[in-house]
Amino acid sequence: MNILKFFTAGSVDDGKSTLIGRLLYDTNSILADQLEAIQNANRKNDDGTVDLAILTDGLRAEREQGITIDVAYKYFQTDKRKFIIADTPGHIQYTRNMVTGASTANLAIILVDARNGVVEQTIRHSYLVSLLGIKHVVVAVNKMDMVDYSETVFEAITQKYKALAEELKLQDVTYIPVSALKGDNIVYQSERMTWYNGESLLYFLEQVDTDIQEQSDKARMPVQWVIRPQTDELHDYRGYAGRVVSGTFKVNDQITVLPSGASSTISKIEFFDKELVEASAGQSVTIHLASDVDISRGDTIVNSSALPQESKLVEADLCWMDTKALDTSITYLLQHNSKVTKCKIAEVVYKVDINTLEKHAADEFKLNDIGRVVLKTADNLPFDFYNESKANGSAILIDSRTNLTVGATMFRALAD
Amino acid sequence: MSKYNFDYLDELEAEAIHILREVAGQFEKPALLFSGGKDSITLVRLAEKAFRPGKFPFPLVHIDTGHNFEETIDYRDRMVARLGERLIVGSVQQSIDEGKVVEQKGKNASRNALQTVTLLDTIEKHQFDACIGGARRDEEKARAKERIFSVRDEFGQWDPKRQRPELWNVYNGKIHKGENVRVFPISNWTELDVWNYIRRENIELPSIYFAHDRDVITRNGQLMAASPYVNMDEDDVVERKKVRFRTVGDISCTAAIESDAFLIDDIISEISQSKISERGARMDDKVSEAAMEDRKKGGYF
Numbered sequence A: 001m002n003i004l005k006f007f008t009a010g011s012v013d014d015g016k017s018t019l020i021g022r023l024l025y026d027t028n029s030i031l032a033d034q035l036e037a038i039q040n041a042n043r044k045n046d047d048g049t050v051d052l053a054i055l056t057d058g059l060r061a062e063r064e065q066g067i068t069i070d071v072a073y074k075y076f077q078t079d080k081r082k083f084i085i086a087d088t089p090g091h092i093q094y095t096r097n098m099v100t101g102a103s104t105a106n107l108a109i110i111l112v113d114a115r116n117g118v119v120e121q122t123i124r125h126s127y128l129v130s131l132l133g134i135k136h137v138v139v140a141v142n143k144m145d146m147v148d149y150s151e152t153v154f155e156a157i158t159q160k161y162k163a164l165a166e167e168l169k170l171q172d173v174t175y176i177p178v179s180a181l182k183g184d185n186i187v188y189q190s191e192r193m194t195w196y197n198g199e200s201l202l203y204f205l206e207q208v209d210t211d212i213q214e215q216s217d218k219a220r221m222p223v224q225w226v227i228r229p230q231t232d233e234l235h236d237y238r239g240y241a242g243r244v245v246s247g248t249f250k251v252n253d254q255i256t257v258l259p260s261g262a263s264s265t266i267s268k269i270e271f272f273d274k275e276l277v278e279a280s281a282g283q284s285v286t287i288h289l290a291s292d293v294d295i296s297r298g299d300t301i302v303n304s305s306a307l308p309q310e311s312k313l314v315e316a317d318l319c320w321m322d323t324k325a326l327d328t329s330i331t332y333l334l335q336h337n338s339k340v341t342k343c344k345i346a347e348v349v350y351k352v353d354i355n356t357l358e359k360h361a362a363d364e365f366k367l368n369d370i371g372r373v374v375l376k377t378a379d380n381l382p383f384d385f386y387n388e389s390k391a392n393g394s395a396i397l398i399d400s401r402t403n404l405t406v407g408a409t410m411f412r413a414l415a416d
Numbered sequence B: 001m002s003k004y005n006f007d008y009l010d011e012l013e014a015e016a017i018h019i020l021r022e023v024a025g026q027f028e029k030p031a032l033l034f035s036g037g038k039d040s041i042t043l044v045r046l047a048e049k050a051f052r053p054g055k056f057p058f059p060l061v062h063i064d065t066g067h068n069f070e071e072t073i074d075y076r077d078r079m080v081a082r083l084g085e086r087l088i089v090g091s092v093q094q095s096i097d098e099g100k101v102v103e104q105k106g107k108n109a110s111r112n113a114l115q116t117v118t119l120l121d122t123i124e125k126h127q128f129d130a131c132i133g134g135a136r137r138d139e140e141k142a143r144a145k146e147r148i149f150s151v152r153d154e155f156g157q158w159d160p161k162r163q164r165p166e167l168w169n170v171y172n173g174k175i176h177k178g179e180n181v182r183v184f185p186i187s188n189w190t191e192l193d194v195w196n197y198i199r200r201e202n203i204e205l206p207s208i209y210f211a212h213d214r215d216v217i218t219r220n221g222q223l224m225a226a227s228p229y230v231n232m233d234e235d236d237v238v239e240r241k242k243v244r245f246r247t248v249g250d251i252s253c254t255a256a257i258e259s260d261a262f263l264i265d266d267i268i269s270e271i272s273q274s275k276i277s278e279r280g281a282r283m284d285d286k287v288s289e290a291a292m293e294d295r296k297k298g299g300y301f
């Protein structure tokens, strides 16, 4: 059994929270005491049935305002798979929270209200999905009960979205007509839309491939910690602990340590009490080298036959996440895997109007703005491009005055 | 991840180890909060996997309410001896004796709420900048919203409206003096995942997790251990029942369930079929719809 991580996106009131509630409810994932709690809650649907959205709106302010402010994570499983859902807020002012939920997902469900069709928010959310490189998209056309389960309405929305998907180069898009409120095509195939020949949402989620997200097969392991017991019997023990972010390391592989450039070969790969012959993307292990090399936290071990980019200048997409606007005159910290280095924004190349997707020149970068910048770092960064490797192609920006995470960056090109 | 035959437990495990190593790398004085419950026992195993054959880069910290099940203290001491790691105990009794907190009165009195003060004092005394905890997002709806690195201010408070964005697997542990970070490596695990992991790893647990005979009373529809730490009066009828505990906290706020589950396999099938969530057996969450959110804002785990 494996895990599928997905998130829901859509405008306020499109039914994201209700859809998640419905998935949980119809898969019997809601336990009796939780159900009792929502039955006793004040918020009810107009027809008096329980409001399933309360399941995810976990904060007092959210229940009071009836909106989602921050990401909520929900868990459920079927016989086929385990699911981790991020219920993300749709409001433009909470875009940063949506990006948080989306960054670890391998699938996005974009809700569209059947009565309204593709709206500005749909474009914005779809743009974020393409920006963050999420592999699979489900367009769930919701509230079909309010348009008489009309095929024509569904088809028109599908056609409209296809044009958008093409423009955004979304690879894998699936369209499903649903009613989250009534439960049509969520877990059970709807009998009210016999014209629809596709699968229910759950069925689709159970089948979709979750093969490793990283496209890259280049072996990389950022060193997080050096294990040195310094006891008598383990006097010479020196293990480099980290999580392989892409590719596979094997015993006897020739490796290079960056940024120093020193090279060696892997003498042993350990995982707790086991010795492994290889370690692949996703695994947390301890690597031993045949020779003495100076390595500490923040260094990256890579396969010598597939070196990463190395540069102090890189063109990156930036999502700005702080209420304080970007300041090109100050020095930020850039955290790339286990490495932290000083960083300036050398240039703002353009900003994207995320409602129309138009690019335009800008000298200001405010909360929730997205665009292209040139980053200039103090140390050489051993990176890959984001489309090859999410883990080694992304970083966060930290404002050292406030210590807040102020930006998410995705490396796109070399800059000169 | 399926390519390498990487099962979901492997994936959750690898993520948790990565998080623990980030704590080691990013903080000066971290600590692992050890309650004696299955979640913190799981954390200890994960720490072994992250750092052995080296020592843990942090001590274990137990906030002791003084109202413990004997079995868990016994388990704790044996475990610490086996690990050869340092244990620091923060005592709620001491906080009471020093007049920092006042014991609750009445039938439903519990020391659970008092723990927060002892925890914050212990953090301050030892200058801990990161506290690793075993909370999971599936436990409760406010926890479902919390980041893996959750920054607390000088008073231990969580501000749910001002959480830092947390992207990919990059964790920002930068803090100002006086602040600290609560870190939750098993955020993405469910109760069932924890049990499946305990089974797979063959981890020993305190015996109270398994069915045993015990004197209990029924309080607000729940079974509570008949113990000197639970205030009883003449209305309370003590009965002997076959029970086990699903979570382990302070005796006065942890309810038992009737169960025949002697073995891990029995427990796993019991949980898979159960219709009541784990925190349903916690009196402390029943107080209001936002009970956990409010406690977290006040500095709770």
Ligand SMILES: Nc1nc2c(ncn2[C@@H]2O[C@H](COP(=O)(O)OP(=O)(O)O)[C@@H](O)[C@H]2O)c(=O)[nH]1
Residues within 6 Å of the ligand: A010, A011, A012, A013, A014, A015, A016, A017, A018, A019, A045, A053, A066, A067, A068, A090, A142, A143, A144, A145, A146, A178, A179, A180, A181, A182
């Ligand atoms: N008629 C109808 N109403 C729906 C449907 N899905 C959601 N709603 C209602 O739309 C409103 C907003 O739903 P909610 O899940 O909170 O939306 P969110 O803001 O996207 O999370 C609520 O009143 C829901 O009951 C649907 O399929 N049909």
Ligand SMILES: [Mg+2]
Residues within 6 Å of the ligand: A016, A017, A018, A053, A067, A068
């Ligand atoms: Mg919502």
